[in-house]
Amino acid sequence: MPFDEMLTADSLPRTPYKGYFNWHSEQKTSDLIKKSRDAETIFRKTGITFAVYGKEDSSERLIPFDIVPRIISGSEWRKLAQGIEQRVMALNAFLDDIYHKQEIIKAGRVPRALIEKNDAFLPEMIGMRPPGGVYTHIIGTDIVRTGEGQFYVLEDNARTPSGVSYMLENRETMMQMFPELFHLNKVRPVENYPKLLRQSLAAVAPPGCKGKPRIAVLTPGIFNSAFYEHAYLADQMGVELVEGSDLRVIDGKVAMRTTRGYQAIDVLYRRVDDDYLDPLSFRPDSTLGVPGIMDVYRAGNITIANAPGTGIADDKAIYSYMPEIVEFYTGQKPILENVPTYRCSEADTLQYVLDNLAELVVKEVHGSGGYGMLVGPAASKRERTEFAAKLKAKPGNYIAQPTLSLSTVPILVKKGLAPRHVDLRPFVLVSNKIQIIPGGLTRVALKEGSLVVNSSQGGGTKDTWVLED
Amino acid sequence: MLGRTANGLFWMFRYIERAENTARLIDAGLRMSLTRMHGHEEEWESVLRSSGVYSAYCETNPEVTSADAVNYLLRDKSNPSSILCAIEAARNNGRMVRTALTREAWEATNECYLDIKAQLARKPSSADMPGIIDNIKQRTGLIRGAFHGTMLRNELYNFSRIGTFIERADNTSRILDVKYYVLLPAVSYVGSSLDNVQWESILRSVSAHRSYGWVYDDDYKPSNIADFLILNGRMPRSLAYCYDKINANLSYLEREYGARESCHETAAATLGMLREREIQSIMDTGLHEFLQGFISQNSRVAAEISEAYRFYQD
Numbered sequence: 001m002p003f004d005e006m007l008t009a010d011s012l013p014r015t016p017y018k019g020y021f022n023w024h025s026e027q028k029t030s031d032l033i034k035k036s037r038d039a040e041t042i043f044r045k046t047g048i049t050f051a052v053y054g055k056e057d058s059s060e061r062l063i064p065f066d067i068v069p070r071i072i073s074g075s076e077w078r079k080l081a082q083g084i085e086q087r088v089m090a091l092n093a094f095l096d097d098i099y100h101k102q103e104i105i106k107a108g109r110v111p112r113a114l115i116e117k118n119d120a121f122l123p124e125m126i127g128m129r130p131p132g133g134v135y136t137h138i139i140g141t142d143i144v145r146t147g148e149g150q151f152y153v154l155e156d157n158a159r160t161p162s163g164v165s166y167m168l169e170n171r172e173t174m175m176q177m178f179p180e181l182f183h184l185n186k187v188r189p190v191e192n193y194p195k196l197l198r199q200s201l202a203a204v205a206p207p208g209c210k211g212k213p214r215i216a217v218l219t220p221g222i223f224n225s226a227f228y229e230h231a232y233l234a235d236q237m238g239v240e241l242v243e244g245s246d247l248r249v250i251d252g253k254v255a256m257r258t259t260r261g262y263q264a265i266d267v268l269y270r271r272v273d274d275d276y277l278d279p280l281s282f283r284p285d286s287t288l289g290v291p292g293i294m295d296v297y298r299a300g301n302i303t304i305a306n307a308p309g310t311g312i313a314d315d316k317a318i319y320s321y322m323p324e325i326v327e328f329y330t331g332q333k334p335i336l337e338n339v340p341t342y343r344c345s346e347a348d349t350l351q352y353v354l355d356n357l358a359e360l361v362v363k364e365v366h367g368s369g370g371y372g373m374l375v376g377p378a379a380s381k382r383e384r385t386e387f388a389a390k391l392k393a394k395p396g397n398y399i400a401q402p403t404l405s406l407s408t409v410p411i412l413v414k415k416g417l418a419p420r421h422v423d424l425r426p427f428v429l430v431s432n433k434i435q436i437i438p439g440g441l442t443r444v445a446l447k448e449g450s451l452v453v454n455s456s457q458g459g460g461t462k463d464t465w466v467l468e469d
Numbered sequence: 470m471l472g473r474t475a476n477g478l479f480w481m482f483r484y485i486e487r488a489e490n491t492a493r494l495i496d497a498g499l500r501m502s503l504t505r506m507h508g509h510e511e512e513w514e515s516v517l518r519s520s521g522v523y524s525a526y527c528e529t530n531p532e533v534t535s536a537d538a539v540n541y542l543l544r545d546k547s548n549p550s551s552i553l554c555a556i557e558a559a560r561n562n563g564r565m566v567r568t569a570l571t572r573e574a575w576e577a578t579n580e581c582y583l584d585i586k587a588q589l590a591r592k593p594s595s596a597d598m599p600g601i602i603d604n605i606k607q608r609t610g611l612i613r614g615a616f617h618g619t620m621l622r623n624e625l626y627n628f629s630r631i632g633t634f635i636e637r638a639d640n641t642s643r644i645l646d647v648k649y650y651v652l653l654p655a656v657s658y659v660g661s662s663l664d665n666v667q668w669e670s671i672l673r674s675v676s677a678h679r680s681y682g683w684v685y686d687d688d689y690k691p692s693n694i695a696d697f698l699i700l701n702g703r704m705p706r707s708l709a710y711c712y713d714k715i716n717a718n719l720s721y722l723e724r725e726y727g728a729r730e731s732c733h734e735t736a737a738a739t740l741g742m743l744r745e746r747e748i749q750s751i752m753d754t755g756l757h758e759f760l761q762g763f764i765s766q767n768s769r770v771a772a773e774i775s776e777a778y779r780f781y782q783d
Contacts, residue, residue: 046572047564047579222564231567241568245782246473257472259624259778260726 003147003407004419005070016073016467019185024068029416036067036412039173048169048228064460065170066411067177070422070442071185074469080151080426081436083336084141086326088428091158091313093329095135098312099125109324118318119366120311122274124281128298130307132204132431137305138197138269139428140164140441143336145407152339152404153322154423158314159306160271163441163461164427165229168193168236170463171439186468188438194236196429196437197269203431204303205266213266215239216256218247220272220288230271244272249292254302267303268293274308316365316399317343339404345396353400354391357384360400361451362391375451377403406451409462411444421445423453424464438466470569472779475628477566479780481578482632484559485609488552490640492605494519495542497673499598502535504666512670513538518647519640519674522548539598544589552605553589556582569625577615581608624725627718628778634718635771638711639764644674645698646760652691653756668694675706695756696748708763712740715770722778732773739766 001009006017013021043049043062072080097103098115105112115121140161142154171190175182198215205213219230221243234241246256247265255262270277276286281294296302312318318325320341326334342349342360353360357376364372374387391398408419426440442462443453453459494516501512513533517523520542529547530537544553560582567575585608593601620626645652651667668689672678675698684701685693702709716736723729751759775781 044583045576045580047567047575222561227564231564235568240471242471243473246471257779257782259470259472259475261779 002405002419002421003145003150005145005407005409005422006417007410007419016071016076020069020071020181023181023184024417029412029414032067032412033414035177036065039065039067039177042173042176043169046169048165063166063455064446065173066444066446066460066462067174068410068412068417069174069181069463069465070409070424070444071465071467072424074467076149077438077466079149079335080143081438083151083153083334084143084426084428084436085434086330086332086335087141087153087156087322088136088139088430088434090322090326090329091139091156092133092135092430094325095307095310095313096129096133097329099128099309104325104328107328109328110318110321114317114321115312118312118315120274120309120315122309122312124294124298125307125309130204130297131206131300131303134204134305134430135307136310136313137200137204137307137430139430140425141428143424143426144339144404145422145424146405147407151336153336154339155316155319156314156322157425159311160273161425161427162226162229162271163425163443164193165232166461167427167437167439167441167464168232170441170461174463185465187465188468190437190439193427193437194233196435197233198237198239200429200431200435201267201269201303201305204305206300206303208301209266214264215267215269216242216265218242218244218268218270218272220244220276224271226271233269244276244286244288244290247290247293249290249296252296252299252301254290254293254296265302267305269305274311277304277308316363317345317396320399339401342400344391344398344400350391350395353398354388357388359403361403362387362398362400365397365399375403378449378451403451409442409444411446411460411462418448420448421451421453422462439464470624472781474566474569475624475778476775476780477562478569478625478629479632479635479775481559481562481566482629483636484555484562485578485612486633486636487550487640488555488559488605489609490637491520491542491550491552491555492602492609493676494644494674495539495598496602497670498535498538499595499602500673501666501670510534515647516542519644520550521643522550536595539595540592543593543601553586556585571615571619573615573619574612577608577612581612584608622721624722627721627725630718631715631774634711634714635767635774637706638708638715638767641675641698641706641708641711642760642763642767644671645695646757646764649756649760652695653752665689671698677704677706680704692748692752695752699751700743700746700748702744709740709743712736712743716740719774730773730777732770732777735766735770735773739763739770 006013006021008014040062043065049062094104104110105115136158138161140157140163142157144152144154146152167190201215202213216239217230217234219227219241221227231241240256242256247254248257248262250262253264254268255264272288275283276288278289278291278294279286280291297304320343322338323334342353344350344353353362360376362374374383376384406421406423409422410417411420422442422444424440424442427437429435442464443459444462445451445453446458446460498513498516510533513535514523517526517538525548526541530541541548542551545551546554548554560578563570563575563578585605588601588604648667648671651664669678671694672681677697681697684697697704697707699708701707702713704710719733719736723733
């Protein structure tokens with residue numbers, strides 16, 4: 001039996017859920033189902049949609065929202081937050097080291113080839129120290145739970161984590177629909193995130209920036225799956241939402257084309273991948289970026305958040321070294337555990353993975369969004385055989401992990417509550433300090449028994465409460 | 470504000486205006502079909518011409534029929550000016566400039582798109598048409614209402630308004646130009662029932678068949694109709710009214726930016742001309758030539774605005 005976060009084996013509510021559970025017992029399921037439809041209407045009206053890549057009908061879809069909140073106690077959160085902070089410090093220290101002295105390689109803790117042969121490693125960043133010394137400014141650490149106090153970090157998402165707009169809209173919707181719940185429970189606020197993000201970005205403006213730094217969000221455009229979020233964040237922060245075609249390098253600064261002429265930008269929160277950022281340095285065919293922005297960056301005249309080349313820190317192959325990385329830079333044992341990870345690039349390990357495919361989850365090192373992964377226990381024999389062939393052809397492309405028994409939180413179904421597996425993505429801001437927003441995005445697998453929570457694979461989301469206790 | 474944002478607002482409102490105007494054209498066309506006068510297929514040809522899509526229509530349709538013309542104007546994906554495409558383009562522009570719109574203005578646009586897309590998912594029957602046309606007018610009206618009720622009167626507002634009136638002026642002048650011959654004294658028999666229907670159709674295309682009677686005599690008179698649609702400053706779809714609004718919004722921009730551009734000169738000259746001309750002299754010197762001249766002048770204003778305010782990368 002997986003661990004259920006709301007109910008014990010005797011179907012009694014656990015402490016953080018007591019207030020909610022009592023309230024819920026007094027509600028009629030049919031009323032709640034109606035509310036849940038109202039929520040969908042709100043989302044559709046607002047246009048909180050995402051595009052699913054590779055589908056025939058590439059129209060926008062809603063991410064299903066479940067109205068039962070996911071609740072975390074204050075004490076559980078404190079442990080999580082400490083662990084995340086430690087990890088984020090280590091990630092930034094690791095990036096600084098990798099692009100400078102490479103002590104961790106010299107110390108033999110991380111193999112050189114793994115770094116230097118990695119596509120996410122950018123030689124352009126060698127010797128480059130971003131303003132404020134921060135590489136990864138916005139992080140979304142994926143966390144899963146298997147039991148009481150048992151948390152694991154699944155992924156670090158240090159390049160361009162998305163989903164924070166869902167965290168904010170989910171809370172907004174819950175407060176609109178169930179104001180009484182927020183009187184009954186002391187829920188820590190998340191709605192100041194855009195303000196904190198703006199302050200955090202302003203705090204890492206280039207040292208030469210005089211006065212109030214000018215900030216912009218760079219989006220690939222309206223056809224990007226996360227465009228809604230880009231527009232939402234720019235709007236909430238009160239900054240411009242720019243596309244590559246709006247930007248140009250003028251007099252050593254990156255400037256945006258306004259109706260009054262070109263205006264320099266100090267901090268660019270970019271939601272465009274490294275590859276597309278600068279056609280002069282990376283993919284020459286990119287029209288999403290800004291020709292020459294890397295020169296401006298290297299000259300210290302713009303802050304790019306997150307810094308180019310941060311992908312080397314959240315690469316799935318590097319992930320397995322995170323316990324060593326945390327210890328190397330912080331001098332402490334990691335507070336949060338890693339999921340045991342098998343590196344298929346190692347011959348013995350590959351054999352083990354192939355022999356135990358039915359019990360393992362195998363992921364592409366560079367994959368994301370739940371694409372190109374195999375969930376062994378859920379896969380058919382044929383799927384496993386096919387996957388084994390891919391694995392043997394390019395073992396270095398894969399890692400494997402034991403199938404964790406992810407915790408469940410109930411969702412609302414016609415018959416009432418039914419447990420479904422969840423994960424958690426808290427959001428972290430790094431500038432001259434590290435701030436962890438108390439809450440995050442809870443993703444939930446809506447299909448009974450499914451372990452895949454990705455929105456592109458039929459997952460939904462929940463409002464996530466961290467209680468003040 | 471970004472040049473691209475100004476451009477996005479400008480086009481968002483042009484497309485909303487276009488969708489609304491096309492709905493009016495279809496409405497007028499359907500009305501003509503109901504009169505069962507001979508030659509009502511010709512009416513669809515002139516509706517297609519007014520919408521500027523006649524030759525594109527003929528490439529994919531063997532003949533002009535009421536059903537095909539309505540479908541083409543309403544929901545054909547290959548017609549960028551069809552109501553469905555125009556509303557989608559308005560909404561995509563709105564999405565692009567989401568940060569410049571109020572929540573109300575954006576949601577009205579988004580809902581308009583979702584609703585009309587669902588309604589036009591299948592080819593409608595003629596019985597559905599009145600409901601569809603009403604819905605399009607209502608939905609676009611809601612966008613306008615939300616926009617007027619909530620948007621700050623700043624440059625964002627000015628670019629949106631300019632888009633609306635450039636498009637409207639273009640539409641009104643094209644409607645007149647397609648039908649100019651029925652307004653010419655030489656070929657019209659005053660009082661013949663065919664002409665009455667034709668004239669009423671022009672007025673219906675700009676939703677002015679009722680207000681005409683408030684301003685002029687009850688009888689339709691070609692020069693009055695032309696005067697109403699071209700020179701009457703109180704008629705909200707007339708060329709004079711559109712240029713009054715374009716100039717007012719450009720003046721705000723001039724003050725705000727502290728700079729007068731070539732678009733200001735061209736727009737002011739156009740308005741001056743509309744204020745000075747008499748309808749009789751326009752009719753005498755050639756209505757068609759006048760309208761052709763106006764249409765190109767109007768495009769020139771739009772191009773000069775997009776250049777002055779850096780709508781595009783240079």
